[in-house]
Amino acid sequence: MDFEFFTMNPIALFFASIFTSNILLSNFLGMCSFISVSKDYKSSFGLGLAVTVVMTITAAVSWVVLYYVIVPLGLEYLSFIVFIIVIAAVVQILEMVIDRASPALYMSLGIFLPLITVNCAILGAILFMQIRQYAFIESVVFAAGSGLGWWLAIMLLAAIRGRIENNPVPSGLKGAGITMITIGFMAMGFIGFSGMIAVQ
Amino acid sequence: MNPYLLGPLVVSGITAFLALLIALTDRVVNNYGTVVIDINKGKKRFEVKGGAPLLGTLASQKIFVPSACGGRGSCGACKCKVTSEVGPVLPTELPYLSKEELADGTRLACQIKLKKDIAIEVPEELFSVKRFEATVSSIRDLTYDIKEVTYTLEDPAEIEFVPGQYVQIVVPPYGDLDEEVQRAYSMSSKPGDKGKVELLIRLVPGGIATTWVHKHLKQGQKARLVGPFGEFRVHDTGATMLCVAGGSGMAPFWSMLRHMEAENAHPDKDVWYFFGARSLKDMFYLDELSALEKRMPRFHFVPALSEPAPEDKWTGETGLITDVLDRFIKERIPKEKGFEGYLCGSPGMINACIAVMTNNGVAEKDIFFDKFA
Incomplete structure:
Protein backbone atom coordinates (compact mmCIF):
# COMPACT_ATOMS: atom_id res chain seq x y z
CA MET A 1 0.00 0.00 0.00
CA ASP A 2 1.43 3.36 -0.91
CA PHE A 3 1.34 6.15 1.60
CA GLU A 4 -0.87 8.56 -0.20
CA PHE A 5 -2.20 10.15 2.90
CA PHE A 6 0.79 12.44 3.26
CA THR A 7 -0.57 14.49 0.48
CA MET A 8 -4.05 13.86 1.61
CA ASN A 9 -6.39 16.74 1.84
CA PRO A 10 -7.42 17.15 5.52
CA ILE A 11 -11.09 17.17 4.50
CA ALA A 12 -10.70 13.88 2.67
CA LEU A 13 -8.83 12.47 5.69
CA PHE A 14 -11.63 13.64 7.95
CA PHE A 15 -14.35 11.92 5.96
CA ALA A 16 -12.25 8.84 5.33
CA SER A 17 -11.67 8.40 9.07
CA ILE A 18 -15.38 8.74 9.78
CA PHE A 19 -16.78 6.50 7.06
CA THR A 20 -14.53 4.36 4.92
CA SER A 21 -11.86 3.69 7.52
CA ASN A 22 -14.04 3.84 10.58
CA ILE A 23 -11.75 2.99 13.48
CA LEU A 24 -14.37 0.78 15.07
CA LEU A 25 -15.66 -1.10 12.07
CA SER A 26 -12.46 -1.42 10.04
CA ASN A 27 -9.99 -1.85 12.90
CA PHE A 28 -12.32 -3.21 15.55
CA LEU A 29 -10.92 -0.94 18.23
CA GLY A 30 -12.92 0.02 21.31
CA MET A 31 -15.10 -3.07 21.08
CA CYS A 32 -15.70 -3.69 24.78
CA SER A 33 -17.53 -0.47 25.52
CA PHE A 34 -19.04 -0.54 22.03
CA ILE A 35 -20.82 -3.80 22.75
CA SER A 36 -21.71 -3.22 26.38
CA VAL A 37 -22.88 0.40 26.21
CA SER A 38 -24.76 0.13 22.91
CA LYS A 39 -27.64 -1.51 24.78
CA ASP A 40 -28.85 1.96 25.63
CA TYR A 41 -29.29 4.78 23.13
CA LYS A 42 -28.80 7.64 25.58
CA SER A 43 -25.63 6.20 27.13
CA SER A 44 -24.30 5.54 23.62
CA PHE A 45 -24.70 9.20 22.82
CA GLY A 46 -22.79 10.27 25.93
CA LEU A 47 -20.01 7.74 25.44
CA GLY A 48 -19.65 8.62 21.75
CA LEU A 49 -19.37 12.31 22.61
CA ALA A 50 -16.80 11.56 25.31
CA VAL A 51 -14.70 9.41 22.96
CA THR A 52 -14.71 12.14 20.33
CA VAL A 53 -13.67 14.87 22.74
CA VAL A 54 -11.00 12.82 24.47
CA MET A 55 -9.60 11.42 21.24
CA THR A 56 -9.18 14.87 19.70
CA ILE A 57 -7.54 16.40 22.74
CA THR A 58 -5.26 13.47 23.56
CA ALA A 59 -4.12 13.22 19.94
CA ALA A 60 -3.10 16.87 19.97
CA VAL A 61 -1.30 16.59 23.31
CA SER A 62 0.35 13.29 22.36
CA TRP A 63 1.55 14.76 19.09
CA VAL A 64 3.28 17.58 20.94
CA VAL A 65 4.86 15.19 23.44
CA LEU A 66 5.87 12.80 20.67
CA TYR A 67 7.57 15.30 18.39
CA TYR A 68 8.98 17.66 20.99
CA VAL A 69 10.16 15.18 23.63
CA ILE A 70 10.19 11.55 22.51
CA VAL A 71 11.52 11.85 18.97
CA PRO A 72 14.29 14.40 19.66
CA LEU A 73 15.58 12.18 22.48
CA GLY A 74 15.34 9.04 20.34
CA LEU A 75 12.99 7.32 22.79
CA GLU A 76 10.37 6.07 20.31
CA TYR A 77 10.38 2.69 22.03
CA LEU A 78 8.79 4.34 25.05
CA SER A 79 6.00 6.06 23.12
CA PHE A 80 3.45 3.41 24.12
CA ILE A 81 3.88 4.05 27.82
CA VAL A 82 3.98 7.80 27.39
CA PHE A 83 0.75 7.80 25.36
CA ILE A 84 -1.05 5.83 28.05
CA ILE A 85 0.12 8.26 30.73
CA VAL A 86 -0.94 11.21 28.60
CA ILE A 87 -4.41 9.75 28.01
CA ALA A 88 -4.93 9.04 31.71
CA ALA A 89 -3.82 12.53 32.72
CA VAL A 90 -5.88 14.31 30.07
CA VAL A 91 -9.00 12.36 31.06
CA GLN A 92 -8.46 13.29 34.71
CA ILE A 93 -8.07 16.97 33.99
CA LEU A 94 -10.96 17.00 31.56
CA GLU A 95 -13.23 15.39 34.11
CA MET A 96 -12.42 18.00 36.74
CA VAL A 97 -12.84 20.93 34.35
CA ILE A 98 -16.16 19.70 32.95
CA ASP A 99 -17.49 19.00 36.43
CA ARG A 100 -16.78 22.58 37.40
CA ALA A 101 -17.74 24.31 34.18
CA SER A 102 -20.97 22.56 33.26
CA PRO A 103 -22.77 20.13 35.54
CA ALA A 104 -25.24 19.42 32.74
CA LEU A 105 -22.46 18.37 30.35
CA TYR A 106 -20.79 16.44 33.15
CA MET A 107 -23.95 14.41 33.55
CA SER A 108 -24.15 13.42 29.90
CA LEU A 109 -20.42 13.01 29.29
CA GLY A 110 -18.44 13.14 32.50
CA ILE A 111 -19.67 9.88 33.94
CA PHE A 112 -18.19 8.07 30.93
CA LEU A 113 -14.78 9.68 31.14
CA PRO A 114 -13.25 7.11 33.51
CA LEU A 115 -14.38 4.39 31.10
CA ILE A 116 -12.53 6.09 28.29
CA THR A 117 -9.12 5.94 29.92
CA VAL A 118 -8.96 2.29 29.01
CA ASN A 119 -10.70 2.52 25.67
CA CYS A 120 -8.34 1.03 23.10
CA ALA A 121 -9.77 3.16 20.29
CA ILE A 122 -8.12 6.21 21.86
CA LEU A 123 -4.71 4.61 22.09
CA GLY A 124 -5.28 3.07 18.66
CA ALA A 125 -5.90 6.43 17.03
CA ILE A 126 -2.78 7.89 18.63
CA LEU A 127 -0.64 4.95 17.50
CA PHE A 128 -1.95 5.29 13.95
CA MET A 129 -1.03 8.94 14.12
CA GLN A 130 2.51 7.96 15.06
CA ILE A 131 2.88 5.10 12.56
CA ARG A 132 1.49 7.11 9.67
CA GLN A 133 3.57 10.13 10.66
CA TYR A 134 0.74 12.63 10.47
CA ALA A 135 1.49 16.32 10.80
CA PHE A 136 -0.21 18.20 13.64
CA ILE A 137 -3.27 19.35 11.69
CA GLU A 138 -3.67 15.92 10.09
CA SER A 139 -3.42 14.29 13.53
CA VAL A 140 -6.17 16.43 15.01
CA VAL A 141 -8.38 16.00 11.95
CA PHE A 142 -7.80 12.25 11.92
CA ALA A 143 -8.52 11.92 15.64
CA ALA A 144 -11.66 14.04 15.48
CA GLY A 145 -12.84 12.05 12.46
CA SER A 146 -12.10 8.74 14.14
CA GLY A 147 -13.97 9.88 17.23
CA LEU A 148 -16.97 10.97 15.21
CA GLY A 149 -16.81 7.68 13.33
CA TRP A 150 -16.82 5.76 16.61
CA TRP A 151 -19.73 7.87 17.81
CA LEU A 152 -21.65 7.26 14.58
CA ALA A 153 -21.04 3.52 14.76
CA ILE A 154 -22.21 3.15 18.36
CA MET A 155 -25.33 5.23 17.73
CA LEU A 156 -26.17 3.09 14.71
CA LEU A 157 -25.63 -0.11 16.65
CA ALA A 158 -27.70 1.18 19.57
CA ALA A 159 -30.53 1.99 17.16
CA ILE A 160 -30.31 -1.42 15.52
CA ARG A 161 -30.21 -3.20 18.89
CA GLY A 162 -33.28 -1.22 19.90
CA ARG A 163 -35.05 -2.74 16.91
CA ILE A 164 -33.72 -6.24 17.52
CA GLU A 165 -35.12 -6.11 21.04
CA ASN A 166 -38.66 -6.26 19.67
CA ASN A 167 -37.99 -9.04 17.22
CA PRO A 168 -37.73 -12.79 17.65
CA VAL A 169 -34.10 -13.89 17.77
CA PRO A 170 -33.12 -17.59 17.88
CA SER A 171 -32.41 -18.26 21.54
CA GLY A 172 -28.80 -19.32 20.89
CA LEU A 173 -28.05 -15.99 19.28
CA LYS A 174 -29.65 -13.71 21.85
CA GLY A 175 -27.46 -10.98 23.32
CA ALA A 176 -23.83 -11.00 22.26
CA GLY A 177 -24.34 -13.42 19.35
CA ILE A 178 -26.75 -11.34 17.32
CA THR A 179 -24.82 -8.20 18.23
CA MET A 180 -21.59 -9.59 16.76
CA ILE A 181 -23.43 -10.57 13.57
CA THR A 182 -24.94 -7.11 13.36
CA ILE A 183 -21.53 -5.50 13.79
CA GLY A 184 -20.19 -7.73 11.04
CA PHE A 185 -22.84 -6.53 8.61
CA MET A 186 -22.21 -2.93 9.61
CA ALA A 187 -18.48 -3.37 9.05
CA MET A 188 -19.10 -4.73 5.56
CA GLY A 189 -21.36 -1.80 4.83
CA PHE A 190 -18.75 0.71 5.90
CA ILE A 191 -15.74 -0.96 4.33
CA GLY A 192 -17.66 -1.31 1.08
CA PHE A 193 -16.94 2.32 0.34
CA SER A 194 -13.22 2.14 1.07
CA GLY A 195 -12.44 2.17 -2.65
CA MET A 196 -13.49 5.82 -2.75
CA ILE A 197 -10.98 7.16 -0.23
CA ALA A 198 -8.64 4.92 1.65
CA VAL A 199 -6.71 5.58 4.81
CA GLN A 200 -4.70 2.55 5.48
CA MET B 1 23.63 10.11 28.12
CA ASN B 2 23.18 6.54 29.17
CA PRO B 3 20.07 5.29 27.36
CA TYR B 4 19.18 3.08 30.34
CA LEU B 5 18.99 6.21 32.43
CA LEU B 6 17.44 8.52 29.86
CA GLY B 7 14.34 6.41 29.23
CA PRO B 8 13.17 6.09 32.83
CA LEU B 9 14.11 9.69 33.50
CA VAL B 10 12.04 11.00 30.62
CA VAL B 11 9.03 8.84 31.48
CA SER B 12 9.25 9.89 35.12
CA GLY B 13 9.66 13.50 34.08
CA ILE B 14 6.58 13.42 31.86
CA THR B 15 4.59 11.63 34.55
CA ALA B 16 5.67 14.10 37.20
CA PHE B 17 4.80 17.01 34.98
CA LEU B 18 1.34 15.63 34.24
CA ALA B 19 0.77 14.82 37.91
CA LEU B 20 1.71 18.38 38.77
CA LEU B 21 -0.71 19.61 36.14
CA ILE B 22 -3.48 17.47 37.64
CA ALA B 23 -2.67 18.70 41.13
CA LEU B 24 -2.72 22.31 39.95
CA THR B 25 -6.01 21.83 38.12
CA ASP B 26 -7.41 20.21 41.22
CA ARG B 27 -6.31 23.18 43.32
CA VAL B 28 -7.79 25.72 40.95
CA VAL B 29 -10.84 23.94 39.62
CA ASN B 30 -11.90 22.02 42.69
CA ASN B 31 -11.39 24.90 45.05
CA TYR B 32 -14.88 25.89 46.04
CA GLY B 33 -13.74 27.90 49.04
CA THR B 34 -15.94 27.83 52.10
CA VAL B 35 -19.60 27.21 51.61
CA VAL B 36 -22.42 27.70 54.06
CA ILE B 37 -24.81 24.86 54.87
CA ASP B 38 -28.13 26.12 56.17
CA ILE B 39 -30.22 23.43 57.88
CA ASN B 40 -33.95 23.79 58.50
CA LYS B 41 -34.23 27.49 57.66
CA GLY B 42 -31.44 28.76 59.86
CA LYS B 43 -31.81 26.31 62.79
CA LYS B 44 -28.19 25.38 62.23
CA ARG B 45 -25.57 26.92 60.01
CA PHE B 46 -22.13 25.61 59.21
CA GLU B 47 -19.28 27.12 57.30
CA VAL B 48 -17.42 24.24 55.73
CA LYS B 49 -14.85 23.57 53.06
CA GLY B 50 -16.55 22.98 49.71
CA GLY B 51 -15.86 20.30 47.13
CA ALA B 52 -16.81 17.20 49.13
CA PRO B 53 -20.14 15.34 49.11
CA LEU B 54 -22.85 16.72 51.39
CA LEU B 55 -23.22 13.48 53.37
CA GLY B 56 -19.62 13.31 54.56
CA THR B 57 -19.45 17.04 55.20
CA LEU B 58 -22.56 16.84 57.39
CA ALA B 59 -21.03 13.92 59.28
CA SER B 60 -17.91 16.00 59.93
CA GLN B 61 -20.24 18.53 61.56
CA LYS B 62 -21.81 15.76 63.67
CA ILE B 63 -25.05 15.64 61.70
CA PHE B 64 -25.53 11.99 60.82
CA VAL B 65 -27.95 11.44 57.98
CA PRO B 66 -28.77 7.72 57.87
CA SER B 67 -26.79 5.88 55.21
CA ALA B 68 -26.33 2.16 54.76
CA CYS B 69 -23.78 2.02 51.97
CA GLY B 70 -21.35 4.64 53.20
CA GLY B 71 -21.93 7.16 50.43
CA ARG B 72 -21.62 5.10 47.28
CA GLY B 73 -25.14 5.85 46.11
CA SER B 74 -26.24 2.25 46.32
CA CYS B 75 -28.70 2.27 49.22
CA GLY B 76 -30.76 5.42 48.72
CA ALA B 77 -31.09 6.00 52.47
CA CYS B 78 -29.46 9.40 52.81
CA LYS B 79 -32.39 11.39 51.49
CA CYS B 80 -32.70 15.02 52.43
CA LYS B 81 -34.67 17.93 51.05
CA VAL B 82 -32.65 20.60 49.29
CA THR B 83 -34.37 23.96 49.07
CA SER B 84 -31.67 25.91 47.26
CA GLU B 85 -30.54 25.37 43.69
CA VAL B 86 -27.91 22.60 43.40
CA GLY B 87 -28.22 21.53 39.79
CA PRO B 88 -30.10 18.70 38.14
CA VAL B 89 -30.83 15.32 39.71
CA LEU B 90 -28.07 12.87 38.77
CA PRO B 91 -28.76 9.55 37.03
CA THR B 92 -27.27 7.86 40.09
CA GLU B 93 -30.05 9.31 42.26
CA LEU B 94 -33.02 8.67 40.00
CA PRO B 95 -33.63 5.02 40.92
CA TYR B 96 -34.13 5.93 44.59
CA LEU B 97 -36.45 8.93 44.27
CA SER B 98 -40.20 8.79 43.82
CA LYS B 99 -42.16 11.28 41.72
CA GLU B 100 -43.22 13.21 44.82
CA GLU B 101 -39.65 13.34 46.09
CA LEU B 102 -38.37 14.60 42.74
CA ALA B 103 -41.00 17.33 42.81
CA ARG B 140 -26.82 -14.64 73.39
CA ASP B 141 -28.57 -17.18 71.16
CA LEU B 142 -32.34 -16.70 71.38
CA THR B 143 -33.19 -19.23 68.68
CA TYR B 144 -31.11 -21.15 66.16
CA ASP B 145 -30.94 -18.05 63.93
CA ILE B 146 -31.60 -15.07 66.19
CA LYS B 147 -29.01 -13.52 68.48
CA GLU B 148 -29.49 -10.91 71.17
CA VAL B 149 -26.48 -8.59 71.04
CA THR B 150 -25.84 -6.16 73.88
CA TYR B 151 -23.53 -3.20 73.46
CA THR B 152 -22.16 -1.19 76.36
CA LEU B 153 -21.76 2.42 75.29
CA GLU B 154 -18.47 4.13 76.00
CA ASP B 155 -18.20 7.39 74.12
CA PRO B 156 -20.72 8.96 74.50
CA ALA B 157 -21.68 6.75 77.42
CA GLU B 158 -25.44 7.29 77.25
CA ILE B 159 -28.12 7.27 74.59
CA GLU B 160 -31.46 9.08 74.63
CA PHE B 161 -34.13 7.51 72.46
CA VAL B 162 -37.80 6.74 72.11
CA PRO B 163 -38.82 3.05 72.11
CA GLY B 164 -39.28 1.94 68.50
CA GLN B 165 -36.30 3.84 67.14
CA TYR B 166 -33.36 2.15 65.50
CA VAL B 167 -29.57 2.45 65.37
CA GLN B 168 -27.21 1.65 62.53
CA ILE B 169 -24.44 -0.77 63.27
CA VAL B 170 -21.19 -0.07 61.50
CA VAL B 171 -19.83 -3.20 59.84
CA PRO B 172 -16.07 -3.00 59.24
CA PRO B 173 -14.54 -4.55 56.11
CA TYR B 174 -14.34 -8.36 56.35
CA GLY B 175 -14.11 -11.21 53.86
CA ASP B 176 -15.17 -9.92 50.45
CA LEU B 177 -16.48 -6.68 51.91
CA ASP B 178 -13.87 -4.02 51.23
CA GLU B 179 -15.70 -0.97 52.55
CA GLU B 180 -17.41 -0.12 55.79
CA VAL B 181 -21.19 -0.39 55.56
CA GLN B 182 -24.02 0.38 57.96
CA ARG B 183 -27.23 -1.52 58.61
CA ALA B 184 -30.23 -0.52 60.64
CA TYR B 185 -31.60 -2.50 63.60
CA SER B 186 -34.36 -1.57 66.04
CA MET B 187 -33.28 -1.26 69.64
CA SER B 188 -34.89 -3.77 71.98
CA SER B 189 -33.43 -2.27 75.16
CA LYS B 190 -35.51 0.22 77.08
CA PRO B 191 -34.63 3.92 77.16
CA GLY B 192 -34.19 3.75 80.94
CA ASP B 193 -31.04 1.66 80.44
CA LYS B 194 -29.13 4.58 78.99
CA GLY B 195 -25.74 2.94 79.03
CA LYS B 196 -26.53 0.00 76.76
CA VAL B 197 -28.14 -0.92 73.49
CA GLU B 198 -29.69 -4.31 72.80
CA LEU B 199 -30.39 -5.55 69.30
CA LEU B 200 -32.09 -8.70 68.01
CA ILE B 201 -30.33 -9.88 64.91
CA ARG B 202 -31.57 -12.74 62.75
CA LEU B 203 -29.14 -14.46 60.41
CA VAL B 204 -30.13 -13.73 56.82
CA PRO B 205 -28.21 -16.07 54.50
CA GLY B 206 -25.86 -13.90 52.45
CA GLY B 207 -26.64 -10.77 54.47
CA ILE B 208 -23.59 -8.57 54.97
CA ALA B 209 -24.32 -7.32 58.48
CA THR B 210 -26.13 -10.37 59.83
CA THR B 211 -23.36 -12.71 58.68
CA TRP B 212 -20.81 -10.47 60.31
CA VAL B 213 -22.73 -10.40 63.59
CA HIS B 214 -23.39 -14.14 63.61
CA LYS B 215 -20.02 -15.40 62.42
CA HIS B 216 -17.44 -12.75 63.29
CA LEU B 217 -18.61 -10.55 66.14
CA LYS B 218 -17.27 -11.66 69.53
CA GLN B 219 -17.97 -10.64 73.06
CA GLY B 220 -15.59 -7.90 74.20
CA GLN B 221 -15.04 -6.59 70.71
CA LYS B 222 -15.16 -2.85 70.03
CA ALA B 223 -18.00 -1.71 67.80
CA ARG B 224 -19.56 1.45 66.52
CA LEU B 225 -23.21 2.50 66.41
CA VAL B 226 -24.89 5.53 64.86
CA GLY B 227 -28.31 6.67 65.99
CA PRO B 228 -31.01 6.94 67.09
CA PHE B 229 -33.16 7.19 63.96
CA GLY B 230 -36.76 6.55 63.06
CA GLU B 231 -40.35 7.64 63.48
CA PHE B 232 -41.75 4.32 64.69
CA ARG B 233 -43.06 4.91 68.24
CA VAL B 234 -46.06 4.61 70.54
CA HIS B 235 -48.62 7.31 69.77
CA ASP B 236 -50.02 9.20 72.68
CA THR B 237 -53.70 8.32 72.33
CA GLY B 238 -56.04 6.14 74.33
CA ALA B 239 -56.50 3.63 71.52
CA THR B 240 -55.69 -0.04 72.05
CA MET B 241 -52.40 -1.12 70.47
CA LEU B 242 -52.48 -4.12 68.16
CA CYS B 243 -48.84 -5.11 67.76
CA VAL B 244 -47.81 -7.81 65.32
CA ALA B 245 -44.28 -9.10 64.78
CA GLY B 246 -42.46 -12.33 64.28
CA GLY B 247 -38.82 -13.20 64.81
CA SER B 248 -36.44 -10.31 65.28
CA GLY B 249 -39.34 -7.93 64.50
CA MET B 250 -40.07 -8.15 68.22
CA ALA B 251 -37.22 -5.73 69.01
CA PRO B 252 -39.15 -2.42 68.99
CA PHE B 253 -42.05 -3.95 70.94
CA TRP B 254 -39.79 -5.49 73.54
CA SER B 255 -38.42 -1.99 74.09
CA MET B 256 -41.87 -0.33 74.14
CA LEU B 257 -43.36 -2.89 76.54
CA ARG B 258 -40.53 -2.76 79.06
CA HIS B 259 -40.56 1.04 78.88
CA MET B 260 -44.32 1.09 79.52
CA GLU B 261 -43.89 -1.12 82.54
CA ALA B 262 -40.90 0.69 83.98
CA GLU B 263 -42.18 4.24 83.52
CA ASN B 264 -45.91 3.48 83.49
CA ALA B 265 -45.88 5.29 80.16
CA HIS B 266 -49.12 5.69 78.22
CA PRO B 267 -51.14 4.43 81.21
CA ASP B 268 -54.46 4.45 79.34
CA LYS B 269 -53.31 2.20 76.55
CA ASP B 270 -54.14 -1.48 76.35
CA VAL B 271 -51.60 -3.52 74.43
CA TRP B 272 -52.11 -6.76 72.52
CA TYR B 273 -48.98 -8.33 71.13
CA PHE B 274 -49.32 -11.05 68.49
CA PHE B 275 -46.13 -13.04 68.11
CA GLY B 276 -46.21 -15.34 65.08
CA ALA B 277 -43.74 -18.11 64.35
CA ARG B 278 -43.66 -21.41 62.52
CA SER B 279 -42.87 -23.74 65.39
CA LEU B 280 -41.58 -23.55 68.96
CA LYS B 281 -37.96 -23.44 67.89
CA ASP B 282 -38.60 -19.99 66.32
CA MET B 283 -40.04 -18.59 69.56
CA PHE B 284 -38.11 -16.70 72.23
CA TYR B 285 -38.74 -14.49 75.28
CA LEU B 286 -41.90 -16.55 75.92
CA ASP B 287 -41.30 -16.73 79.68
CA GLU B 288 -40.35 -13.07 79.90
CA LEU B 289 -43.44 -11.98 77.98
CA SER B 290 -45.77 -14.24 79.99
CA ALA B 291 -44.30 -12.86 83.20
CA LEU B 292 -44.76 -9.32 81.94
CA GLU B 293 -48.38 -10.15 81.09
CA LYS B 294 -48.97 -11.16 84.71
CA ARG B 295 -47.35 -8.00 86.11
CA MET B 296 -49.06 -5.62 83.69
CA PRO B 297 -52.82 -6.23 83.48
CA ARG B 298 -53.28 -4.04 80.40
CA PHE B 299 -50.83 -6.14 78.39
CA HIS B 300 -52.03 -9.25 76.55
CA PHE B 301 -49.62 -11.63 74.91
CA VAL B 302 -50.79 -13.87 72.06
CA PRO B 303 -48.15 -16.23 70.71
CA ALA B 304 -49.25 -18.30 67.72
CA LEU B 305 -47.62 -21.12 65.78
CA SER B 306 -48.49 -21.77 62.16
CA GLU B 307 -46.96 -25.27 61.96
CA PRO B 308 -46.39 -26.54 65.52
CA ALA B 309 -44.16 -29.61 65.57
CA PRO B 310 -45.57 -32.65 67.45
CA GLU B 311 -42.82 -32.43 70.06
CA ASP B 312 -43.75 -28.80 70.79
CA LYS B 313 -46.88 -29.95 72.67
CA TRP B 314 -48.32 -26.56 71.79
CA THR B 315 -51.54 -25.60 73.56
CA GLY B 316 -51.69 -21.95 72.47
CA GLU B 317 -53.11 -20.40 69.32
CA THR B 318 -52.37 -22.03 65.99
CA GLY B 319 -52.66 -20.76 62.45
CA LEU B 320 -51.22 -17.93 60.43
CA ILE B 321 -50.73 -14.82 62.53
CA THR B 322 -53.05 -12.87 60.21
CA ASP B 323 -55.88 -15.36 60.88
CA VAL B 324 -55.26 -15.24 64.63
CA LEU B 325 -55.24 -11.44 64.51
CA ASP B 326 -58.49 -11.40 62.56
CA ARG B 327 -60.17 -13.77 65.02
CA PHE B 328 -59.04 -11.80 68.06
CA ILE B 329 -60.14 -8.43 66.68
CA LYS B 330 -63.56 -9.89 65.83
CA GLU B 331 -64.14 -11.91 69.02
CA ARG B 332 -61.80 -11.15 71.90
CA ILE B 333 -60.53 -7.58 72.04
CA PRO B 334 -62.82 -4.87 73.47
CA LYS B 335 -63.55 -2.32 70.74
CA GLU B 336 -64.60 0.68 72.85
CA LYS B 337 -61.22 2.42 72.89
CA GLY B 338 -60.56 2.06 69.16
CA PHE B 339 -57.50 0.45 67.61
CA GLU B 340 -54.03 1.41 66.47
CA GLY B 341 -51.90 -0.99 64.47
CA TYR B 342 -48.14 -1.42 65.10
CA LEU B 343 -46.30 -3.74 62.73
CA CYS B 344 -42.70 -4.77 62.38
CA GLY B 345 -41.42 -7.32 59.92
CA SER B 346 -41.11 -8.22 56.26
CA PRO B 347 -43.08 -6.19 53.68
CA GLY B 348 -45.23 -9.24 52.87
CA MET B 349 -46.24 -9.80 56.48
CA ILE B 350 -46.91 -6.10 57.01
CA ASN B 351 -49.10 -5.76 53.93
CA ALA B 352 -51.11 -8.83 54.95
CA CYS B 353 -51.65 -7.44 58.46
CA ILE B 354 -52.65 -4.01 57.12
CA ALA B 355 -55.28 -5.76 55.00
CA VAL B 356 -56.66 -7.63 58.03
CA MET B 357 -56.76 -4.48 60.14
CA THR B 358 -58.41 -2.25 57.54
CA ASN B 359 -60.99 -4.98 56.87
CA ASN B 360 -61.82 -4.79 60.57
CA GLY B 361 -62.33 -1.05 60.45
CA VAL B 362 -58.92 0.20 61.63
CA ALA B 363 -58.16 3.41 59.72
CA GLU B 364 -55.04 3.23 57.57
CA LYS B 365 -53.70 6.42 59.17
CA ASP B 366 -53.71 4.61 62.54
CA ILE B 367 -51.49 1.78 61.33
CA PHE B 368 -47.77 2.33 61.88
CA PHE B 369 -45.06 0.03 60.67
CA ASP B 370 -41.36 -0.60 60.40
CA LYS B 371 -40.61 -2.54 57.23
CA PHE B 372 -37.46 -4.63 56.96
CA ALA B 373 -35.76 -3.51 53.79
Missing part, protein backbone atom coordinates in the same frame (compact mmCIF):
# COMPACT_ATOMS: atom_id res chain seq x y z
CA ASP B 104 -40.24 18.57 46.33
CA GLY B 105 -36.47 18.67 45.91
CA THR B 106 -35.48 15.52 47.78
CA ARG B 107 -31.95 14.39 46.90
CA LEU B 108 -29.38 11.86 48.04
CA ALA B 109 -26.91 13.62 50.32
CA CYS B 110 -24.04 11.41 49.18
CA GLN B 111 -24.45 12.45 45.54
CA ILE B 112 -24.52 16.20 46.05
CA LYS B 113 -21.15 17.86 45.77
CA LEU B 114 -20.90 21.03 47.78
CA LYS B 115 -20.05 23.70 45.27
CA LYS B 116 -21.90 26.70 46.68
CA ASP B 117 -24.04 27.71 49.62
CA ILE B 118 -26.81 25.24 50.17
CA ALA B 119 -30.05 25.17 52.16
CA ILE B 120 -31.38 21.77 53.24
CA GLU B 121 -34.13 20.39 55.41
CA VAL B 122 -33.66 17.28 57.53
CA PRO B 123 -35.85 15.81 60.28
CA GLU B 124 -35.17 17.69 63.51
CA GLU B 125 -34.40 14.41 65.32
CA LEU B 126 -31.20 14.00 63.29
CA PHE B 127 -29.67 16.73 65.45
CA SER B 128 -29.64 14.30 68.35
CA VAL B 129 -28.07 11.49 66.31
CA LYS B 130 -24.61 10.60 67.55
CA ARG B 131 -21.85 8.19 66.74
CA PHE B 132 -21.20 5.82 69.63
CA GLU B 133 -18.06 3.89 70.44
CA ALA B 134 -19.14 0.75 72.25
CA THR B 135 -18.07 -2.69 73.41
CA VAL B 136 -20.04 -5.85 72.77
CA SER B 137 -20.83 -6.96 76.29
CA SER B 138 -22.85 -10.07 75.48
CA ILE B 139 -24.07 -12.17 72.58
